Amino acid sequence: MRLIVTEKNNSARRIAEILGAGAKEASSYKVPYYTWSDAEGDHLAIGLKGHVLNPSFPDGYSNWQKTDLHELIDAKLIKEPTDKNVLRALRKVAKDATSVVIGTDFDREGELIGLEALSEVLEVNSDLKDKVKRARYSALTKDEIERAFANLDDLSYDLAYAGEARQDIDLIWGATLTRAVSLATRRFGSNFLSVGRVQSPTLGLIVERELERRAHKPEPYWEVLARFQHPEEAFEAHHTVDRFWKRDEADAAVAGTKGPGVVSEIGSRKVNRRPPVPFNTTSFAAEASSRLSITPSRAMRIAEDLYMDGFISYPRTDNTVYPSSLPTRELVASLVRIPEFDAAAPLLDGELKPTRGKKESTDHPPIHPTQAVNPGGLDGQHQRVYELIARRFLATFGKPMITESTRAEIEAGSETYFVRGSVVVDPGYAAIYTYARSADEEIPKLEEGQELELEGEPWIVDKETQPPSRIGQGKLLEMMEERGLGTKATRPDIIQKLYDRGYVFGNPPSPTETGIAMYDAFKRYVPRMATPEMTAELERDMDEIAGGEISKDEVLEISRQMLHGTYEEVAHKEEDLAKVIWAGMDEDRILGPCIVCERAGRRHEDGSPNMLRVIRARKSGKRFVGCQGWEPDNPDACDVTFPLPQRGDVFKLEERCSVCGETPRLKVVPLRGRPWNLCLNEECPSMEEMRRRRAEREAARAAKEAGEKDDATADGGGADGAEADAARVDGAGTKTRSKRSARGRRKAGSTRSRSSRSRSRAGS
Numbered sequence: 001m002r003l004i005v006t007e008k009n010n011s012a013r014r015i016a017e018i019l020g021a022g023a024k025e026a027s028s029y030k031v032p033y034y035t036w037s038d039a040e041g042d043h044l045a046i047g048l049k050g051h052v053l054n055p056s057f058p059d060g061y062s063n064w065q066k067t068d069l070h071e072l073i074d075a076k077l078i079k080e081p082t083d084k085n086v087l088r089a090l091r092k093v094a095k096d097a098t099s100v101v102i103g104t105d106f107d108r109e110g111e112l113i114g115l116e117a118l119s120e121v122l123e124v125n126s127d128l129k130d131k132v133k134r135a136r137y138s139a140l141t142k143d144e145i146e147r148a149f150a151n152l153d154d155l156s157y158d159l160a161y162a163g164e165a166r167q168d169i170d171l172i173w174g175a176t177l178t179r180a181v182s183l184a185t186r187r188f189g190s191n192f193l194s195v196g197r198v199q200s201p202t203l204g205l206i207v208e209r210e211l212e213r214r215a216h217k218p219e220p221y222w223e224v225l226a227r228f229q230h231p232e233e234a235f236e237a238h239h240t241v242d243r244f245w246k247r248d249e250a251d252a253a254v255a256g257t258k259g260p261g262v263v264s265e266i267g268s269r270k271v272n273r274r275p276p277v278p279f280n281t282t283s284f285a286a287e288a289s290s291r292l293s294i295t296p297s298r299a300m301r302i303a304e305d306l307y308m309d310g311f312i313s314y315p316r317t318d319n320t321v322y323p324s325s326l327p328t329r330e331l332v333a334s335l336v337r338i339p340e341f342d343a344a345a346p347l348l349d350g351e352l353k354p355t356r357g358k359k360e361s362t363d364h365p366p367i368h369p370t371q372a373v374n375p376g377g378l379d380g381q382h383q384r385v386y387e388l389i390a391r392r393f394l395a396t397f398g399k400p401m402i403t404e405s406t407r408a409e410i411e412a413g414s415e416t417y418f419v420r421g422s423v424v425v426d427p428g429y430a431a432i433y434t435y436a437r438s439a440d441e442e443i444p445k446l447e448e449g450q451e452l453e454l455e456g457e458p459w460i461v462d463k464e465t466q467p468p469s470r471i472g473q474g475k476l477l478e479m480m481e482e483r484g485l486g487t488k489a490t491r492p493d494i495i496q497k498l499y500d501r502g503y504v505f506g507n508p509p510s511p512t513e514t515g516i517a518m519y520d521a522f523k524r525y526v527p528r529m530a531t532p533e534m535t536a537e538l539e540r541d542m543d544e545i546a547g548g549e550i551s552k553d554e555v556l557e558i559s560r561q562m563l564h565g566t567y568e569e570v571a572h573k574e575e576d577l578a579k580v581i582w583a584g585m586d587e588d589r590i591l592g593p594c595i596v597c598e599r600a601g602r603r604h605e606d607g608s609p610n611m612l613r614v615i616r617a618r619k620s621g622k623r624f625v626g627c628q629g630w631e632p633d634n635p636d637a638c639d640v641t642f643p644l645p646q647r648g649d650v651f652k653l654e655e656r657c658s659v660c661g662e663t664p665r666l667k668v669v670p671l672r673g674r675p676w677n678l679c680l681n682e683e684c685p686s687m688e689e690m691r692r693r694r695a696e697r698e699a700a701r702a703a704k705e706a707g708e709k710d711d712a713t714a715d716g717g718g719a720d721g722a723e724a725d726a727a728r729v730d731g732a733g734t735k736t737r738s739k740r741s742a743r744g745r746r747k748a749g750s751t752r753s754r755s756s757r758s759r760s761r762a763g764s
């Protein structure tokens, strides 16, 4: 029997469907497999669940406090099974095999997964040693699978070792430095601070931008606008001076403007925008993020689903040039038969000449649809992602988009104004790649010498220069790629990890103070970990291993030596490093000045305001917000407290709420569901609005439930995580807080009993 091992169950099933008409499904240890027979004999296809083995430290290194980190660095790694059932099933079916085909994904990671599986197979059936073949395919389509199985190849051990080296290095570096930093800052258990070879420099990109934003000093400037009458429609024109840096100059421009204006110059030009190049992983994920607002990690998961279903080609690729073997005409012809894509039908009238990107490689083609599917048949985000890929593919054969922009100048007194319009003359590729189509901005028809009366007075708009904007997730992926940080497969997960560890929040990601401090500490004390250079160097080593120029063991040895040195530096400066990180974590707990203390004139001895901060009650472990002005046994001290949701993460959104101006406002990121904003002031209009909407939803649900009373399966708990948490805050706080906050505000500083304070401390 020929054993075919694939990376996932879906691909085993697809291969069985394609190669063995009427293949039968069975299972072993709950792992499905597929069997069929043909002229060549019996076949069995089984799918893994990704990696079957993971590198790990042997027993004896698990105690963080007792393990010497130099020993940890040199520890001989072992392999641990990731899923025992998959291994049992694989070993069982391997016993009867007479040959093996490794059919895992066609990349470094897939080669390694194949090698892992093979080592297990050979353990139970060593006769197979010389009967191993590799099937390399880029899409789960009939043509591609048949081609791959007709041209079986050999497993590339070097490629697998390169993947293995990366895995080992990531484990050793990550574990050592994560432990070193967590120990230095005394963060144990689930609160540990993670450090990663790729993760830390990526955080650096986000932090550097944030620091630029903070360093930005807004500079005021003024713009001058005027409105002119026109037989078609009055329109607005902008002074030809873009920005007046002095107010009196803007005033002078207004004073010098006299009607009627005379159209002095009209110019128009055509702009050709070239069609986009084929998608590789990075440009795909970036586009999904910017055009569809789907995060890169989510977009990749969806693309993997679409690949597994045979709808698109393998989504992990750097290539941006279609191979000549791609049946482009056939694909275009089948796509344009779907009504959604029929705008591309004219492409078939001529020669199909696709655009080419800068990167060309031979492993996988650029991401493209492999099958024409009616997107309406896919669910929500899968539909949008498939459409994006299909439209992009069609667009790469398209004509340029031609827009005509017109600029007219109008002289009015001593001043000159201009107005600009832009109209799409020929949408070209944008007819199918609709995301790129620019909206028309039309202006009335103007002629040189035409006189136009002013409508009202010209006016001045106050503006100020803006800081550089935050880096969106799509842009971040591109920056990681430019710097060689991570691989096309790991980049989205790395970004997700920064969120999971609380180093960044929001979208686009902003760093928390802890995240900034982590980066700052590394830049100061372990600069090697804060910059992308080291990683880029390692990536080059991986390529050399894959190319057979250097052995995996040599690379690991060099890396370990480097890490010994790095850890030595960390240990040496442990205290300073911890101080920097602690200061950041403290910052994150500080939310903003306490308005009650402010009104009562209470402040720190140095004159700085008493701040509200997140506190964890020592006994119950519950968190709440309290004021730095609180002192035990002082009846005149500030006893303001606010409850917090107990689950999920909270971040400072504003020191003082921009809606009510009373208290800090937080962002709550629940474990499940969407993040939401929490103003500590219960009477804030934003919170009233939230309660009103929730009441409406509850009423609607109650009405629905009443209508479905007889239906025993009616779901009573429809609230998502965010709303459920919001309910919990109010539930905990309403009784004492409305009284407290009302009183706190009116009678700031008045004597309050300690008992209510301790009750709320314990109970919040």
Ligand SMILES: [Zn+2]
Pocket: 594, 595, 596, 597, 598, 610, 627, 628, 629, 630, 638, 639, 640
């Ligand atoms: Zn206070």
Ligand SMILES: [Zn+2]
Pocket: 657, 658, 659, 660, 661, 662, 663, 665, 679, 680, 681, 684, 685, 686
């Ligand atoms: Zn508010």
